[in-house]
Amino acid sequence: MTEDDKLKLGYQATLSFVVYEGQLIWRSFLAMLVANAFVAAVAGLAPQFLKNGNPGAGVLSVVGLIICVAWFLVVRRQFAYYRYWFSWLRHFEAISLQPEVRITTLGRTYGDGGSVGGDRTTPDLPRFPWAARVFRAEWLIAIIIAAFAVLYGFIFVNSLCHCAAVNS
Numbered sequence: 001m002t003e004d005d006k007l008k009l010g011y012q013a014t015l016s017f018v019v020y021e022g023q024l025i026w027r028s029f030l031a032m033l034v035a036n037a038f039v040a041a042v043a044g045l046a047p048q049f050l051k052n053g054n055p056g057a058g059v060l061s062v063v064g065l066i067i068c069v070a071w072f073l074v075v076r077r078q079f080a081y082y083r084y085w086f087s088w089l090r091h092f093e094a095i096s097l098q099p100e101v102r103i104t105t106l107g108r109t110y111g112d113g114g115s116v117g118g119d120r121t122t123p124d125l126p127r128f129p130w131a132a133r134v135f136r137a138e139w140l141i142a143i144i145i146a147a148f149a150v151l152y153g154f155i156f157v158n159s160l161c162h163c164a165a166v167n168s
Contacts, residue, residue, distance in 0.1 A: 006047055007095060008096060008097070010088075011096065014085055014089050014092060015089060016072075016088060018082070021078060021079075021081050021085055021105070022082065025079065025082065028041060028075075028078065029141055032071045033144070034072070035067060036064060036148045039060060039063060039067065040064060040152065040155070041048045043056075043057045043152070043155045043159075044060050045062060046058070056159075057155055058155075058156050058160060060155070061152040061153070061159065064155075065081060065149055068145050068149040068152065071145050072145050075138070075142070086104060087110075089104040090104050090105050090108070093105050099121065100121060102121075106122060110125065110128050111128055111145055112133065113127060113130065115127065116129075148163075
């Protein structure tokens with residue numbers, strides 16, 4: 001096997017890791033979204049079913065906050081690996097596949113709003129829309145996690161008020 005073949009094999013393997021990591025990010029996102037929706041629903045309904053100042057909703061909201069922290073840390077780790085694998089793809093492209101293959105290298109340029117295309121090896125593409133450049137999926141996930149954390153905080157405070165009202 002030649003050195004060039006080894007580099008191309010490394011590129012293919014790294015591409016597999018990019019695909020895998022992307023799928024892992026969205027699968028874990030959906031799993032945590034469902035788990036949080038369930039915990040939030042149960043915690044939100046708990047004060048209606050638990051009488052005598054039972055702190056069940058408060059406990060569930062603390063559990064939900066802990067899940068949110070874990071979710072945030074897992075997402076940060078997954079996106080860090082995603083960027084890691086993309087960096088390796090660009091590296092392999094630069095040392096063994098250019099000028100014929102520049103997909104991930106040009107993808108970064110395109111995603112940052114640069115022009116791509118115009119030569120015989122690259123499709124001519126319109127500029128990446130500015131609205132798509134401004135907002136990233138990682139930020140959307142962080143906002144959703146923060147929304148759940150705020151919801152859990154609200155449920156926790158509400159359960160404290162409920163417990164105080166029942167016990168007074």
